[in-house]
Amino acid sequence: MSTVSGVGFDKFGNFYLWQLLVILTTDSLFAMLGAIAKTPEQAQAMAVPPLMFCIIFNGFFVTLKGVQSWMKWAIYISPVFYGIQQIAVELFSDGVSPTSPAYTRSGQFVIDNYDYRDDYTGPALAVLFSMFCFFRTNQVVALKRLNNPEK
Numbered sequence: 001m002s003t004v005s006g007v008g009f010d011k012f013g014n015f016y017l018w019q020l021l022v023i024l025t026t027d028s029l030f031a032m033l034g035a036i037a038k039t040p041e042q043a044q045a046m047a048v049p050p051l052m053f054c055i056i057f058n059g060f061f062v063t064l065k066g067v068q069s070w071m072k073w074a075i076y077i078s079p080v081f082y083g084i085q086q087i088a089v090e091l092f093s094d095g096v097s098p099t100s101p102a103y104t105r106s107g108q109f110v111i112d113n114y115d116y117r118d119d120y121t122g123p124a125l126a127v128l129f130s131m132f133c134f135f136r137t138n139q140v141v142a143l144k145r146l147n148n149p150e151k
């Protein structure tokens with residue numbers, strides 16, 4: 001995918017890291033929902049709203065600049081937002097000044113347009129790791145209390 005996209009291989013490590021963290025976090029969310037549900041059909045039905053939430057409020061379709069102020073929380077609790085934000089900053093950060101004539105064709109324009117921040121690595125790691133731990137812990141509790149495998 002990296003070769004076909006035309007993105008330099010030097011960016012692959014960062015892309016892979018953030019994509020992996022997002023996948024681990026969302027997988028934990030869906031594993032928790034699967035542990036809560038009594039049947040596979042119920043688990044699928046329960047998974048649709050969080051899936052749509054993560055897709056819509058990922059900071060790309062609904063941006064931090066474009067969302068109503070009272071809905072910004074939705075972007076901040078979407079694990080996909082942190083991955084997209086960090087990948088975009090790594091890929092597009094080129095330091096072009098907004099006063100430069102080439103600004104509208106620069107990667108910095110993309111970062112500014114979506115209101116991404118280049119100082120968000122720490123909070124992004126903290127949020128994704130916290131969500132991962134929360135979802136996995138609740139998965140174990142749900143398996144033990146709601147769907148005890150020993151029964």
